[in-house]
Amino acid sequence: MSADRSPATPKIKLPRANLIMRSSSENCVADNLECSRMTVAVRIRPLLVKELHMDVSSIEISPDRREMKVNDNAKSYTFKLDHCLGQDTDQTSVFTIIAQPLLDAAFNGYNVCLFAYGQTGSGKSYSMMGDNLDSSLKETTGIIPRFCHQLFDQIPSNMVAQVKISYLEIYNEFVYDLLSSERKALKVRESPDTGIFVSDLSVHGVSSFSEMQKWLSEGNKARATASTNMNDKSSRSHSIFQIQLTLTEDTGSSVTQKCSQINLVDLAGSERVAQTKATEERFKEGRNINLSLMTLGQVITNLSDHSAVPPYRNSTLTYLLKVRLKCLGWGPNPGLPIHQASSLTMALSYW
Numbered sequence: 001m002s003a004d005r006s007p008a009t010p011k012i013k014l015p016r017a018n019l020i021m022r023s024s025s026e027n028c029v030a031d032n033l034e035c036s037r038m039t040v041a042v043r044i045r046p047l048l049v050k051e052l053h054m055d056v057s058s059i060e061i062s063p064d065r066r067e068m069k070v071n072d073n074a075k076s077y078t079f080k081l082d083h084c085l086g087q088d089t090d091q092t093s094v095f096t097i098i099a100q101p102l103l104d105a106a107f108n109g110y111n112v113c114l115f116a117y118g119q120t121g122s123g124k125s126y127s128m129m130g131d132n133l134d135s136s137l138k139e140t141t142g143i144i145p146r147f148c149h150q151l152f153d154q155i156p157s158n159m160v161a162q163v164k165i166s167y168l169e170i171y172n173e174f175v176y177d178l179l180s181s182e183r184k185a186l187k188v189r190e191s192p193d194t195g196i197f198v199s200d201l202s203v204h205g206v207s208s209f210s211e212m213q214k215w216l217s218e219g220n221k222a223r224a225t226a227s228t229n230m231n232d233k234s235s236r237s238h239s240i241f242q243i244q245l246t247l248t249e250d251t252g253s254s255v256t257q258k259c260s261q262i263n264l265v266d267l268a269g270s271e272r273v274a275q276t277k278a279t280e281e282r283f284k285e286g287r288n289i290n291l292s293l294m295t296l297g298q299v300i301t302n303l304s305d306h307s308a309v310p311p312y313r314n315s316t317l318t319y320l321l322k323v324r325l326k327c328l329g330w331g332p333n334p335g336l337p338i339h340q341a342s343s344l345t346m347a348l349s350y351w
């Protein structure tokens, strides 16, 4: 995960950049033994028809796709990232570049986490889910259904896989189970044995892509969405699709098992509340979304510069993902450029 930032923060006139951050960490018992690696990609979406006449900042991507230059009036700002994906990058390439390495890591027993972050309307949900959930993959299918499809394709013939899923959303700081018929706020609890968990969250065993997809569709329908002034189909909640993958190999003389926890997170869009002609309810949603994204940025900053104890408990999102986030700051690899990532995360929160 990396980004260099120019001294001033650019104000991009149109939210077209969504960040996709991924991390993998070894599945060790003690948190502080986990080793981690984080990668950040920025994806620029094409202009929508209604935006073609708008005055937008031009964005240039270097030939090696590691640098992005944003030209805004007379100023320009340069960001360095692991991957800069321009508006011509299709969903297949996004999956191959960003998600396939995570899936490979999960098959090797790593816990993995992927976040989509960006202002409302910047293309997070399109990147994560895409705009169809048909039984077969289409070009517009996003990362999560592709991940599920590839997961079943990739199970080695000498192994037995057990796959369990959960799908939750955090809306106005409360956790809801997207795969339960009953919509009630669930409690986040902590225990010495299991760590932090959502009490009463349903867990479903799945044995095929089509089964997984059925649950995904179900969850997506339940996800709280509301129209805002900025995006007709705006997601007002953070969603987390969780997969527990257990691979067992029985050679006759020995049995080995690899377990991985996979978290695929579509964050709610950050936005400048004043810009959205918000009603009271929308205002409250926007304030909660911004608060949790600010906390996420703060946690990443504190993890990178060790300046203070990260305020995990200040938002449900960071509290729930504490273990996954915590491992980022404790990797044995001191070269982990997380400090650069945090500046980009903070920068994007202003865009």
Ligand SMILES: Nc1ncnc2c1ncn2[C@@H]1O[C@H](COP(=O)(O)OP(=O)(O)OP(=O)(O)O)[C@@H](O)[C@H]1O
Residues within 6 Å of the ligand: 018, 044, 045, 046, 048, 118, 119, 120, 121, 122, 123, 124, 125, 126, 127, 131, 231, 233, 234, 235, 236, 267, 268, 269, 270
């Ligand atoms: N790479 C892309 N190619 C074509 N269309 C895209 C692309 N990315 C996003 N879009 C379109 O842009 C619009 C906004 O995208 P999307 O809903 O994914 O934004 P978002 O960041 O998830 O917003 P919110 O946080 O409000 O839910 C949608 O109409 C979507 O189909």
